[in-house]
Amino acid sequence: MALLTCENLSLGYDGSAVLSHLCFSVCAGDYLCIVGENGSGKSTLMKTILRLQPPLHGRIVTGDGLRANEIGYLPQQTVVQRDFPASVREIVLSGCLNRCGSRPFFNREEKKLAQENMEQMGIAALAGHCYRDLSGGQQQRVLLARALCATRKLLLLDEPVAGLDPKAAADMYAQIWRLNREQGITIMMISHDMAAALRYASHILHVGEPLFFGTKAAYLNSEAGKLYTAGTEEASL
């Protein structure tokens, strides 16, 4: 049973489809990169998977014991967050809310989990710092730690390296790679960075025309892959 399966999915806004007849599945331990041009519906797909908007057609099935609220999410930064007065600890801890049920406050276990995830992301020393004073790379680590508090199964990442300098971007990729390899956390990532997608991903979903879903090797030999990877070094390997 796959962790997440999209069956004949059509998505878009107000009845007009951006993407239609999408079929793919993600198994535990996969590293799926979602690539495609701007406006091809990548972010809409992610919002639909996260149930932030309903699909126009078809359905999304979660399996393998994955509950719908067990999807960790690393969103793109919003305007609100840029000057938000919150400490790193407060933000990471807020990822534990889906464990609370109807309990109004966090218990000791959840605080410990937040601490562990901060340590894992190397931001424990920053726990009392203000989020808006951090560098872009550190902010992404905070959000990743928060996502890890929400789930240990599936992470959805929306352009996690957007706006980061090359060093911070490489660190971020390495961090995500470790989560996938060492802890078996399934990754779904929207990316414009073709070189990194081809380097790390096990599967590629190419949205737009032509649609493609399959393993990385198959993608490189496909029509979509050949069109899209032209110019990146991996394509010639």
Add this chain to the structure above:
Amino acid sequence: MMEMLRLYVSYPFVRYALIVGVLIALCSSLLGVTLVLKRFSFIGDGLSHVAFGAIAIASVLNVSNEMMLVLPVTVACAILLLKTGQNAKSQGDAAIAMLSVGALALGYLLLNIFSASANLTGDVCSTLFGSTSILTLTQGEVWLCAVLSVMVIAIFLLFYNRIFAVTFDENFAKATGLHADAYNLMIAVITAVIIVLAMNLVGSLLISALVIFPALSAMRVFKNFKAVTLCAAVLSVCCALLGLLVSILAGTPVGSTIVAVDIAAFALFAVLGFVLKRMQR
């Protein structure tokens, strides 16, 4: 001066004013942090105008207890504004401006046409700027105010972590199974309740100041949500108390005096924040 103060405080209506003032200031500042950060400040402003319109209708209809009409109308408008504000297509900010200005204009028009009051301008002025109304509160109004304030504070404390999550990142909260829409609704309803309560204190035009200033002042200096919330609450209560006492002693209008103290505190905190930033470098 202390003698005079002691004399005044011995009057029950002054004590009522102090109690209500402190409670309202506390409530509005608690929610103010969330409203400012969620970019909802304009909803507060719009609602205060709606509340004015509702009061006009209540006085034209000769409703004995104005609060009973004003509160539901304002709550309904809060829900309406929240829904339109979320729908980017219908130009939410313009809808709010339309509703608030419309309520203000029609309210004044209604009062002018139908009111039997001899001192219409004075009535309107005190509704807008809350000049004397807080000193004429009845015991019943104080109780209603106290009960509603305590409820607001209790809800805020119980849902503190959830309100933080919804404020910081609504999409993440929704994606991980939090009913963000329900919490937004809750925030809008509480805002409406606070605004109706605060009309007694500072009048409908000045309510936004009570909501916004303490939060903004606290954000100049503090850098985490808990500290900002606590600081805003303490600051708001202090400013309200100080403003009330000054207005009693100096005979100035209650609402504008409190807002003036809030502005002074904001200036102080802005300077403090600037100095702290410099020292860190």
